[in-house]
Amino acid sequence: MSLIDVRAVTKQYWLGRTPVPALRGIDLSVEPGEFLAIAGPSGSGKTTLLNLMGCIETPTHGAVRIDGADVAGLSGDSLAELRATKIGFIFQRFNLLPVLTALENVEYPLLLTRLPDQQKRQRALEALERVGLSSFANHKPLELSGGQQQRVAIARAIVAEPRIVLADEPTANLDRTTGGDILSLMKSINQRQRTTFIFSTHDQKVMELAGRIVLLSDGLIASRP
């Protein structure tokens, strides 16, 4: 059974009274442990597809199954629980909470679990160590560079040991070298922990690291290498 199963999915937004199709019929299966790139130009539907797989949007038509469960039938709270336990997110603009330190940002997803406080802190420290930032634990996001912030975001995405990590253009706001480092870090976590990574990009260099590339064009899958 696929970890993620996207079947005949369409997504349509409305600009006033004008319908704007973002996805026009997507079929995609993602297996556990994949390192999958969703590539395509701006406006091709990459972010929308990631949002659907991350259960933060619902399709207009079609079905999305995560670990066998059809997300269409789930309530808002059940979707939140699904995201908290099975899915980690990495964003293009890092999206760290500015009032929290690096360590507290990493710990945040664990606040939603019932782990003992001591264990939450311990796991957050370990995740921060895995991304090589344990010495920056008490720094606030604004005291970190872009690359460091994205590393913290990666630690936050993996701290609850989700099966899937979704990364929307994770290197777009970083220089080429830092972006490469971030991708390598993601790849090493993917290989070591068998965490499934799905990331969107339009950068050819980044695509080269992917195990599989799904190319989107105008809301449709253009190729499935």
Next chain:
Amino acid sequence: MTTVQIALRNVFRHKTRSLITMSAIAFGCTAVIFVGGFFEDILYKMRESYIKAHTGHLQIYKQGFFEKGSGKPFEYLIDHPEQLIPLISSVDGVVAVTQRLQFAGLISTGDTTVSCFGQGVEPEREPAIRLAGHPETRKDLASLSGTVIEDGEPLDRRDPYGIIVGKGLAAGMDVAVGTNLVLLTHTVGGSINALDVTMKGSFFTSSKAFDDYAVRLPLSTAQQLLQTTAVQSLVVLLKKTEDTSRAKHAIERVLAAHHLDLELKTWDELSDFYVKTKAFLERLFMILKFVVAIIVILSIYNTMNMAVLERTSEIGTIMALGTKRSGVLRLFLYEGAALGILGGGLGLLVGSLLTLLVKRIGIPMPAPPGATLSWLSEPIVVPSVLMFAFVLSVITALMSSCYPAYKASRLEIAEALRRV
């Protein structure tokens, strides 16, 4: 780390804005505490002044006096009052019991004759009513004392024909200390009787209407004039005004046990002006509380609304990470409550200190309506008002956070994440 800690950090992320919001709440809170304390002082002084000058804490009359006594006052007199005094004095909290006999009559200098209200009192007991528990400082004279002798001497049992005349009445008749006067009235039996008296002093109380019309004379002299040994009322003074209700019930039990056909009235039942003034000030205070609530609601609403707008992307992030909508709602409500608690706490501190400072200095006030004397306002820090001001701050802060918090919790995650 908990949601409360995160909420507190969010409150302090824009220090200036939060400080302004908290100051607005603190200002409102201070206004409630100060005005509440100011009104409480007015009511306290008015109450104590009325009690000491006119009503005492309790008055005991013959049964039926209040219903029918105004037309036939002498049919409702208390015979042998001296037997009642020890019984009533034995009740816990009673400081003094004094007898009074009142009548309407005429007072004349020979040239001028005017109507007056005579009040026969016990000189040796009335001072207790006037000054009990309060040192006769100048400040007390201006605010607390019930009856103040302005000119001459107070009443003296050993000088039965020396009377004191209300300040306004004395001025109207153009009489001074030492003037010989004639008091004329109906006796209890219905005949006319007159008595030569001498003006011993002039007095004033908190009621100008009373001072314009009243004379006071020793009880024995009033009884001689009215040709009776009875009295109209017994006036009871208690140690503490707060004990009035308890003492009333205790005295009623004593009277019932001795099968005495008497009725009791408390000071507030006898002070219509006080009761109405209290209701009026309470209404004014309610309007102030309402205005303060609006200030708090608007300032917090504005702050919370700004926070939701600015943090839209952040809200999208925490929801993407698995925070439920109820969690977002809770976070923003905690932030609103934190602003209310901190602003309210600051208000308690500033309000209490300001009230204490003003109490120390005192605000000179003009004479209130119906009175002759200016007075010194010394606002009181009232625990119930402190409690109310704080609860008002927190509840209104929570109320005004509800809509922004709800709005935050209903954001569409993907849409929120797209915002910068």
